[in-house]
Amino acid sequence: MVRKPNNFTIEVKNLGMQYGDNQVLKDVNFHARQGEVLVLLGPNGAGKTTTIEILEGFRKASTGSVAVLDINPEKGDEAWRARLGVVLQSWRDHSKWYVRELLQHIGKYYVPYSTESHKRPYDTDEILHIVGLAEHAHKKLGELSGGQRRRMDVAIGLIGNPEVLFLDEPTVGFDPIARQEFHDVIHRLSDLEKTTVLLTTHDLQEAEKLADRIIILAGGKIIANGTAGELAQEIEGRTEVRWQQNGELMVHSTKDATAFTRDLLRQHESGISDLQIHGTTLEETYTGLIQKYEEKKEAK
Amino acid sequence: MNVSSNAVKLGFERGWIDFKRFVSSPGDIIPILLIAALSLGFLWYQRDYQVNGISLALVTLPSIIGMIVAFSGFSTISSLLTSEQEDGTLLRAKTIPQGIKGYFISRLVFVALTTSIMLIGMLPALFFVDGVSIDFSQGVELAGVLILGFIATVTWGAIVGSLVKSAKDASALMFPTFLIIGISGIFYPITALWGWVQAVAQIFPVYWLGLGARSIILPGQAAANEIAKSWRTPEMLAILAIWAIVGLAVAPKVLSRMTRRATGSKMTVDSEHAKQYQPHQ
Numbered sequence: 001m002v003r004k005p006n007n008f009t010i011e012v013k014n015l016g017m018q019y020g021d022n023q024v025l026k027d028v029n030f031h032a033r034q035g036e037v038l039v040l041l042g043p044n045g046a047g048k049t050t051t052i053e054i055l056e057g058f059r060k061a062s063t064g065s066v067a068v069l070d071i072n073p074e075k076g077d078e079a080w081r082a083r084l085g086v087v088l089q090s091w092r093d094h095s096k097w098y099v100r101e102l103l104q105h106i107g108k109y110y111v112p113y114s115t116e117s118h119k120r121p122y123d124t125d126e127i128l129h130i131v132g133l134a135e136h137a138h139k140k141l142g143e144l145s146g147g148q149r150r151r152m153d154v155a156i157g158l159i160g161n162p163e164v165l166f167l168d169e170p171t172v173g174f175d176p177i178a179r180q181e182f183h184d185v186i187h188r189l190s191d192l193e194k195t196t197v198l199l200t201t202h203d204l205q206e207a208e209k210l211a212d213r214i215i216i217l218a219g220g221k222i223i224a225n226g227t228a229g230e231l232a233q234e235i236e237g238r239t240e241v242r243w244q245q246n247g248e249l250m251v252h253s254t255k256d257a258t259a260f261t262r263d264l265l266r267q268h269e270s271g272i273s274d275l276q277i278h279g280t281t282l283e284e285t286y287t288g289l290i291q292k293y294e295e296k297k298e299a300k
Numbered sequence: 301m302n303v304s305s306n307a308v309k310l311g312f313e314r315g316w317i318d319f320k321r322f323v324s325s326p327g328d329i330i331p332i333l334l335i336a337a338l339s340l341g342f343l344w345y346q347r348d349y350q351v352n353g354i355s356l357a358l359v360t361l362p363s364i365i366g367m368i369v370a371f372s373g374f375s376t377i378s379s380l381l382t383s384e385q386e387d388g389t390l391l392r393a394k395t396i397p398q399g400i401k402g403y404f405i406s407r408l409v410f411v412a413l414t415t416s417i418m419l420i421g422m423l424p425a426l427f428f429v430d431g432v433s434i435d436f437s438q439g440v441e442l443a444g445v446l447i448l449g450f451i452a453t454v455t456w457g458a459i460v461g462s463l464v465k466s467a468k469d470a471s472a473l474m475f476p477t478f479l480i481i482g483i484s485g486i487f488y489p490i491t492a493l494w495g496w497v498q499a500v501a502q503i504f505p506v507y508w509l510g511l512g513a514r515s516i517i518l519p520g521q522a523a524a525n526e527i528a529k530s531w532r533t534p535e536m537l538a539i540l541a542i543w544a545i546v547g548l549a550v551a552p553k554v555l556s557r558m559t560r561r562a563t564g565s566k567m568t569v570d571s572e573h574a575k576q577y578q579p580h581q
Contacts, residue, residue, distance in 0.1 A: 053563050056395070058394070058562075058563045059563055078303065078397040078398050079303075079397065081395075081396070081397045082397035084395075086395035088388075088391060088395070091387070091388030091391070091392065092387050092388060093384070093387045093388040093389035093391075093392050094389065094392070095387075096318075096321040096325065097317065097321070101317065105310065105313060105314065105317070106396055108306070108310055108313075109306070109307065109310060109396045109397055109398055109399060109402065110397065111306060112302065112303040112306050113303075113397060156392070156395075157395075160396075160397075
């Protein structure tokens with residue numbers, strides 16, 4: 001389907017979610033374009049799953065507006081649902097069904113929604129091959145390992161040839177090879193099929209590898225939003241300068257370490273020793289951001 | 301292709317596949333065969349006893365048929381819905397276009413097939429129970445009463461299964477279910493029980509299903525053994541119809557509420573409770 005430029009496949013504005021007194025999401029804003037891979041990164045309880053469930057139409061937002069493929073998920077009908085792929089967290093259903101049998105059966109639900117320009121569903125064997133389950137096609141789901149089970153969930157998410165694919169922690173239980181293969185699948189979908197992908201993870205490396213854009217969520221708020229490069233730059237700016245001043249350890253975090261150090265040494269002609277300058281990695285920044293949020297929460 | 305008829309077709313396909321797995325899984329099919337074997341044994345034991353010139357086994361056979369329909373309709377669907385809310389089957393259906401429709405149709409198909417299997421399991425009784433003779437029109441009447449009773453119980457099984465949140469609560473339901481069967485005149489004449497117990501039994505469909513099946517299979521004079529010495533056919537039809545109609549009106553609302561509330565994060569919480577009951581892995 002051809003989309004107008006600047007026409008977002010996912011659009012979230014001022015999204016808020018409240019259960020009783022518990023504010024789970026606060027003023028969340030983001031959007032995604034066709035073919036974009038968006039990663040929601042954050043610790044457990046940050047609101048990632050709630051966000052994704054609102055977009056899937058499984059939960060009503062308390063405030064704000066949300067659109068997926070230009071439709072409010074609360075009002076999305078079955079034809080809208082046919083354009084989505086959904087992979088939720090850890091399931092253990094259909095344990096007595098065979099892998100290929102279940103995938104083919106589910107694929108048939110998408111047949112009436114197939115169009116000339118957008119064929120649905122995918123070929124069952126092609127998807128099994130893509131997710132690396134071809135050799136397990138005739139096993140029962142109950143006989144699969146945790147990682148294989150997860151690939152089956154991903155296969156079911158893909159079978160309808162979705163325009164938007166939601167994945168909640170898709171790679172939990174994957175070994176490194178399976179993870180790499182999964183990353184290839186996601187790249188292929190976004191590059192060749194122009195599928196918009198929104199996935200959650202708490203694995204920073206995964207986010208860096210997959211994402212066109214990373215959104216860091218903590219305590220129901222977006223605390224960072226940008227490409228991996230932009231986040232890294234923002235972090236690079238935050239350099240830490242440490243030194244001993246009259247026997248006391250001093251620490252200062254700054255965007256321009258060179259200027260700060262020049263000033264520091266000009267002001268104190270003596271008494272400064274053990275000067276160290278540390279650049280921060282993306283991981284440190286992420287951890288730092290989360291810690292800062294946790295501390296704020298405890299202070300309340 | 302029509303979207304809705306596609307979902308109906310897939311519901312039948314799913315129900316049939318689930319049924320094939322059920323029949324070929326020893327843990328599932330053996331309890332069913334056991335119930336059939338126990339019922340047949342009970343009939344065998346009764347075959348030489350007579351009440352008012354009618355074989356006691358002949359009186360019990362239609363009662364057991366009624367019980368099977370009521371029990372299977374109610375229990376199978378309620379335990380399915382409870383466990384499939386927990387294991388993600390329902391939620392999976394929700395992520396698929398028309399998936400919920402296909403899911404509910406498949407459950408009906410599955411329960412109808414498993415109930416039929418239990419009824420087929422009773423066929424050997426025809427070889428040793430004296431006096432079973434029904435003509436075509438009686439056969440149609442019997443099928444009609446059983447289908448009405450099936451709707452009356454399967455809808456309520458679905459309602460209870462949607463409301464019950466865990467496998468543990470579902471197994472707690474077994475006791476009252478058996479209690480109701482116990483007082484419904486299946487294995488023991490209801491007229492021999494206290495009046496208030498009779499009154500309680502007559503609230504539920506099990507008694508009326510058994511009565512309805514007896515009224516069709518037994519000769520007319522056997523009505524003398526029943527409450528009010530009558531088959532009470534109008535009452536039987538009316539009470540089963542009330543259960544069926546109210547069930548049909550309420551079930552879709554409860555089911556759609558259950559479906560709406562099913563979400564991944566809720567399921568993660570529920571499955572914490574469920575882990576100890578998990579049959580596989």
